[in-house]
Amino acid sequence: MKNGNLRKVASLSAVVTALSLAGCGMNAPVIGSTTGTRDVAVNAAAVPGEILVKFRPGLSSNSVKAMSAQLGMKSVGSVNRVGVQVMKVSGDTKAAIAKLQKNGNVLYAEPNYMAYASDYAVEMTPNDPKLGEQWAINKVSAPAAWDITTGSEKTLLAIVDTGVDYSHPDLAGRVDKGRDFINNDDDAMDDQGHGTHCAGIAAASTNNSVGIAGLAPNVKILAVKVLSKDGGGSYESVANGITYAADRGSHVISMSLGGSTPSQAIQDAITYANSKGSLVVVAMGNNGRESKSYPAACDGVMAVGATDISDNKASFSQYGSWISVGAPGHNIMSTLPVKANPIGQTMYGSLSGTSMATPYVAGLAALVRDQFPTLTAMQVKAKIEKSADDTGTAGFDKLFGHGRINAAAAVSN
Numbered sequence: 001m002k003n004g005n006l007r008k009v010a011s012l013s014a015v016v017t018a019l020s021l022a023g024c025g026m027n028a029p030v031i032g033s034t035t036g037t038r039d040v041a042v043n044a045a046a047v048p049g050e051i052l053v054k055f056r057p058g059l060s061s062n063s064v065k066a067m068s069a070q071l072g073m074k075s076v077g078s079v080n081r082v083g084v085q086v087m088k089v090s091g092d093t094k095a096a097i098a099k100l101q102k103n104g105n106v107l108y109a110e111p112n113y114m115a116y117a118s119d120y121a122v123e124m125t126p127n128d129p130k131l132g133e134q135w136a137i138n139k140v141s142a143p144a145a146w147d148i149t150t151g152s153e154k155t156l157l158a159i160v161d162t163g164v165d166y167s168h169p170d171l172a173g174r175v176d177k178g179r180d181f182i183n184n185d186d187d188a189m190d191d192q193g194h195g196t197h198c199a200g201i202a203a204a205s206t207n208n209s210v211g212i213a214g215l216a217p218n219v220k221i222l223a224v225k226v227l228s229k230d231g232g233g234s235y236e237s238v239a240n241g242i243t244y245a246a247d248r249g250s251h252v253i254s255m256s257l258g259g260s261t262p263s264q265a266i267q268d269a270i271t272y273a274n275s276k277g278s279l280v281v282v283a284m285g286n287n288g289r290e291s292k293s294y295p296a297a298c299d300g301v302m303a304v305g306a307t308d309i310s311d312n313k314a315s316f317s318q319y320g321s322w323i324s325v326g327a328p329g330h331n332i333m334s335t336l337p338v339k340a341n342p343i344g345q346t347m348y349g350s351l352s353g354t355s356m357a358t359p360y361v362a363g364l365a366a367l368v369r370d371q372f373p374t375l376t377a378m379q380v381k382a383k384i385e386k387s388a389d390d391t392g393t394a395g396f397d398k399l400f401g402h403g404r405i406n407a408a409a410a411v412s413n
Helices: 012-021 061-071 093-101 135-139 142-146 194-203 235-247 264-275 354-371 377-387 407-411
Strands: 030-033 036-039 046-055 073-075 084-089 106-117 121-123 156-161 175-180 220-225 232-234 252-255 279-283 301-307 325-328 332-335 348-352
Touching: 046 093, 046 232, 046 235, 046 264, 061 073, 061 093, 084 093, 084 235, 093 106, 106 235, 106 264, 135 142, 135 325, 142 407, 156 194, 156 235, 156 354, 175 235, 194 220, 194 332, 194 348, 194 354, 220 235, 232 235, 235 252, 235 264, 252 354, 264 279, 279 354, 279 377, 301 354, 325 354, 348 354, 354 377, 354 407, 377 407
Parallel strands: 156 220, 156 252, 175 220, 252 279, 279 301, 301 325
Antiparallel strands: 030 036, 046 084, 046 106, 073 084, 106 232, 121 348, 332 348
């Protein structure tokens, strides 16, 4: 790495701004809903004037309308898969939430928080990358794993992110266009770059004389867009993306994103995905501290930290007792959208972050699930944890979890 090439960013919101400035200017992201698009400031903590509400099951629509009118609210979207709907509040949002929480017909009410892509830094690299430039491939023993399995299309890996450029030569023909919860259509094309980068790490094609190699090169990719071109998305969009991916039969759901605030709506979506058999793999976050990011700190997920080329914890990687494993996340070369993108480069480039570590684990989970189809999601998680290489204190520790992943050991009997 050349000195000066790596531009460190102090906070997650600053990262999103940096990515947008690289090619998209200062436009606010468009945050999706079931009734159209809405503009939200890129560093907003929550969507202004919006709350997520889950009413008691069986409550009549007339009762909901009456309660909403009394509190000066109106619905801006239909009820989602886990019974949550978005309400627009004309007055004080905090006051409306407080009143709803005291109502016996309301299970919970919370702000419609924001989540952001979990990048830490950007590094520009030559536009003709080769497999030899992917230091992480050998670090996680991928070639030995490929001698056992490269996966198959019977295994579905969802990338819940900024979308995926399904025209990319390293991904073409293996991506289901999925769903775009930002623009509310069935074409999750990536207009930012982050999701395509993650998709390449997890599952770019191999032996095609093009570009790079993904860890699970033959599995099917489902593109789900929940983050806008500026890297931000509401918790509503994220929750809907999770349940959509689960309903589509995703064996693994990869989410390189996070917000600083817990959410019952997000937890409900993850619980629902678990009930459908999906393993949810999430980035720990990038502030370098022992602090929680969500969904990484939710129950039922596999939270991933980042390691560097020397198997140290990456300086930016968050840590804590909820971490599952570590994976390479520093200076990771992968696919970028074929057309112009905010990162400022086309086809290939390097990024650093727990965002990059997460698809390595998600790709490995897809390989394990394909190799051992009778395993449950939690059994796949346990197999990856048990087979990980100790990189810190012997056994589990809050910096690395169970250790840095070892793909060959994980797919072995």
